Amino acid sequence: MKDRGHSQLPTDVYLSFVSSLYGNRQTLFVGMISHVVTFTFVYAKTGDPFYLACCAAVILVWALRAHGMRRFDRVDQSRLDDDGIRYWENWYNAGAVGTTLALGIACGYSLLVSRDSFAELACIAVTLATMVSVVGRNCGSSRAVDYMCFSACFPMVVGFLGLQEFYHAVLAVLILPFILTTRIMANGVRSFLHKAALATREIATIADRFDAALNNMPHGLFMLDAEHRILVANRRACELLQLGDKERLKDCHLDVVLRYGVRSTFMKAEQSRAVLEKLNELLAGKCSRALVQVTDDFYLEFSASPRENGGAVLIFEDVTARMRAESKILHMNRYNSLTGLPNRAYFADLVQAALAERQRPGTVGFMVLDVDDFKHVNDMKGHVTGDRLLCKVAERLRKVAGDKAVAGHLMGDEFILFFPNENNRNDLEDRMRRMHAQMRGSFDLGETSVRVSLSAGCVLCESDEFRMEDMQIKADLALFETKSRAKGSLTVFEDEMDARYIERQKLQQDLREAVARNELSVAYQPMFLPDGSRIECCEALARWTHAEHGPVSPTVFIQIAEEIGIVSEITRRVIERACIDCARWPEHMGVSVNLSVHDLRNSEIVGVITDALVRSDLKPSRLHLEVTESCLMEETANVPAVLQELRARGITIAIDDFGTGYSSLSYLDALPLDVIKIDRSFVRNIGESSRRFKLLRGTVNLSRELGLRIVVEGVETREQLELINKYNCADLVQGYVFAAPMSTAAIMDLTETLARKAAVHA
Numbered sequence: 001m002k003d004r005g006h007s008q009l010p011t012d013v014y015l016s017f018v019s020s021l022y023g024n025r026q027t028l029f030v031g032m033i034s035h036v037v038t039f040t041f042v043y044a045k046t047g048d049p050f051y052l053a054c055c056a057a058v059i060l061v062w063a064l065r066a067h068g069m070r071r072f073d074r075v076d077q078s079r080l081d082d083d084g085i086r087y088w089e090n091w092y093n094a095g096a097v098g099t100t101l102a103l104g105i106a107c108g109y110s111l112l113v114s115r116d117s118f119a120e121l122a123c124i125a126v127t128l129a130t131m132v133s134v135v136g137r138n139c140g141s142s143r144a145v146d147y148m149c150f151s152a153c154f155p156m157v158v159g160f161l162g163l164q165e166f167y168h169a170v171l172a173v174l175i176l177p178f179i180l181t182t183r184i185m186a187n188g189v190r191s192f193l194h195k196a197a198l199a200t201r202e203i204a205t206i207a208d209r210f211d212a213a214l215n216n217m218p219h220g221l222f223m224l225d226a227e228h229r230i231l232v233a234n235r236r237a238c239e240l241l242q243l244g245d246k247e248r249l250k251d252c253h254l255d256v257v258l259r260y261g262v263r264s265t266f267m268k269a270e271q272s273r274a275v276l277e278k279l280n281e282l283l284a285g286k287c288s289r290a291l292v293q294v295t296d297d298f299y300l301e302f303s304a305s306p307r308e309n310g311g312a313v314l315i316f317e318d319v320t321a322r323m324r325a326e327s328k329i330l331h332m333n334r335y336n337s338l339t340g341l342p343n344r345a346y347f348a349d350l351v352q353a354a355l356a357e358r359q360r361p362g363t364v365g366f367m368v369l370d371v372d373d374f375k376h377v378n379d380m381k382g383h384v385t386g387d388r389l390l391c392k393v394a395e396r397l398r399k400v401a402g403d404k405a406v407a408g409h410l411m412g413d414e415f416i417l418f419f420p421n422e423n424n425r426n427d428l429e430d431r432m433r434r435m436h437a438q439m440r441g442s443f444d445l446g447e448t449s450v451r452v453s454l455s456a457g458c459v460l461c462e463s464d465e466f467r468m469e470d471m472q473i474k475a476d477l478a479l480f481e482t483k484s485r486a487k488g489s490l491t492v493f494e495d496e497m498d499a500r501y502i503e504r505q506k507l508q509q510d511l512r513e514a515v516a517r518n519e520l521s522v523a524y525q526p527m528f529l530p531d532g533s534r535i536e537c538c539e540a541l542a543r544w545t546h547a548e549h550g551p552v553s554p555t556v557f558i559q560i561a562e563e564i565g566i567v568s569e570i571t572r573r574v575i576e577r578a579c580i581d582c583a584r585w586p587e588h589m590g591v592s593v594n595l596s597v598h599d600l601r602n603s604e605i606v607g608v609i610t611d612a613l614v615r616s617d618l619k620p621s622r623l624h625l626e627v628t629e630s631c632l633m634e635e636t637a638n639v640p641a642v643l644q645e646l647r648a649r650g651i652t653i654a655i656d657d658f659g660t661g662y663s664s665l666s667y668l669d670a671l672p673l674d675v676i677k678i679d680r681s682f683v684r685n686i687g688e689s690s691r692r693f694k695l696l697r698g699t700v701n702l703s704r705e706l707g708l709r710i711v712v713e714g715v716e717t718r719e720q721l722e723l724i725n726k727y728n729c730a731d732l733v734q735g736y737v738f739a740a741p742m743s744t745a746a747i748m749d750l751t752e753t754l755a756r757k758a759a760v761h762a
Contacts, residue, residue, distance in 0.1 A: 166614060
């Protein structure tokens with residue numbers, strides 16, 4: 001059998017083996033005395049002080065081993081793990097090897113140095129006698145047996161071999177069978193003890209398991225004979241009925257036991273009779289289960305299984321938790337699990353109840369609140385912080401509402417309030433605004449603090465006109481108006497909002513159909529050389545002319561496209577159209593197309609651009625893709641990889657509206673850029689503001705140092721153009737000073753006109 005280091009002994013068996021090493025300590029003392037006496041006689045015979053040193057070594061090792069054993073006695077062995085047990089095994093082995101090593105060295109010394117026959121015989125005899133004890137005393141550790149055999153016999157073998165005589169060499173060889181026999185005997189003893197320990201342990205384990213299974217059942221159990229006397233009772237039964245020691249219940253009649261248990265659980269007399277009556281009906285087979293309310297907050301459920309000999313097994317359990325769970329389920333069906341506020345369905349019930357309690361008609365109010373930029377909180381600080389924020393908002397909302405309003409939690413970051421008890425419309429609106437103002441501010445979340453505002457929309461009406469669904473729709477429209485115009489404020493519903501909402505819904509549908517029918521057009525605004533002599537590139541701009549409303553502003557229909565999720569489809573069509581048109585322009589001209597954050601999130605965008613280039617046979621270098629700084633801020637993980645792949649295909653990459661976001665300089669270094677388009681805000685009033693113009697020039701110089709081309713947008717006046725040209729602030733100029741957006745045909749005409757002018761001047 002291998003030791004603990006090479007096989008997995010149960011910890012308790014391993015501990016018993018190691019503990020056996022520290023037992024029977026008298027043999028260690030007797031052995032030490034015999035060793036000292038032997039070495040003393042050898043010294044007396046030879047006069048060699050080496051043997052006195054051996055005496056000292058044996059005594060020192062024995063003292064250390066005795067000290068270690070006293071330390072082992074003080075250890076709480078029940079808390080030892082495998083590593084701790086192994087430590088004490090190794091400590092013992094060190095002391096044992098110290099003793100046998102001293103004996104072995106004495107043998108080797110006697111054979112090689114002393115060469116006294118008495119010394120040789122005495123040392124070898126005492127060493128072999130010690131080896132005999134290895135089998136009985138040290139079988140608990142195979143390592144101890146191995147180490148002791150090696151340390152005792154190896155010096156002896158070296159001594160025999162060192163004599164360089166044939167017969168002594170034979171003796172050295174014969175020591176090996178002695179070592180093997182010792183190991184085999186020790187392993188045999190240890191294996192026998194191991195099997196015996198495991199068998200005893202298994203029997204005890206089986207008994208413990210049955211006892212544990214019975215006594216750790218979540219149910220109480222009585223096994224009854226035909227006379228309803230208790231044959232077996234488990235611990236849980238005694239705990240549930242407060243009966244004390246289960247051993248005292250054997251052979252007791254069930255009625256007597258239950259009467260005592262009923263009295264100890266503070267039941268009333270009528271309840272006691274009802275319980276016993278139900279149990280008798282259960283044992284008689286009149287019902288399969290019996291639910292008993294022992295106290296106001298303690299329920300037991302009994303069931304019985306008949307036995308062949310006429311007895312029965314009575315099983316019962318504490319179902320108080322189940323009864324509470326049913327109550328909790330009802331609570332969960334009514335309240336939001338995170339914030340504890342009424343959910344949509346229960347909120348509607350509370351509103352109806354509040355309306356029913358009104359004594360006379362009056363004005364009521366309904367408010368919807370939404371936490372502004374809640375997604376940003378989740379993204380930046382994590383969902384745990386977001387949940388804490390919602391709980392704090394709910395806590396403040398509950399406090400603000402008090403008994404003046406009914407508060408609820410719709411979903412996510414959306415909350416609702418109903419104001420049932422106001423007769424004056426103006427007073428109600430004032431109160432709603434005060435409550436909304438109280439909801440703003442900082443929320444302490446423990447480790448951090450978050451300052452947020454809540455956008456709100458509300459509607460007021462007469463109580464007899466209140467319809468929950470209608471009011472929620474109107475409040476949502478008012479909330480939408482708030483988010484569109486001024487986040488963090490409160491908007492009261494007006495009838496015009498309904499009309500605007502319907503109109504916007506119609507615009508959404510019309511835009512969807514217009515995109516499907518490819519009715520959007522593309523206009524191009526040229527980018528000129530600073531002297532206006534030639535067009536180098538044109539920015540492609542989507543345009544939509546509505547059948548009823550005429551031209552719709554891009555800021556309007558692009559926002560609508562983002563809301564309904566078709567902005568990437570518009571981008572695809574613009575790219576295709578722009579590539580086809582650019583392919584017809586002169587070779588030196590390129591076309592620039594804007595990519596939105598939605599486009600950069602689209603995994604197919606690279607394929608869309610590649611297909612457009614292939615179909616139009618346009619050189620990739622003539623296609624410029626513009627990405628705004630806001631896109632870079634929102635998609636820091638994906639943008640570099642997408643732009644790098646596009647640039648590797650030969651496409652020119654530009655950053656648009658440069659200077660309007662944050663950390664602009666870091667993007668210049670991190671992204672694969674070719675062109676910087678400086679935002680029009682840098683150009684505005686540069687003739688009047690020297691500070692603004694210095695900022696423009698500094699940005700231009702830095703960009704050129706990085707090898708980037710400069711496009712200045714929004715140049716509208718000759719004064720601006722002259723300053724830009726004077727200080728060489730642009731490689732290209734885009735703005736109304738040269739041309740407004742125009743059709744591709746107009747671009748062709750303008751290009752030809754410029755070419756003719758250039759030819760004349762040449």
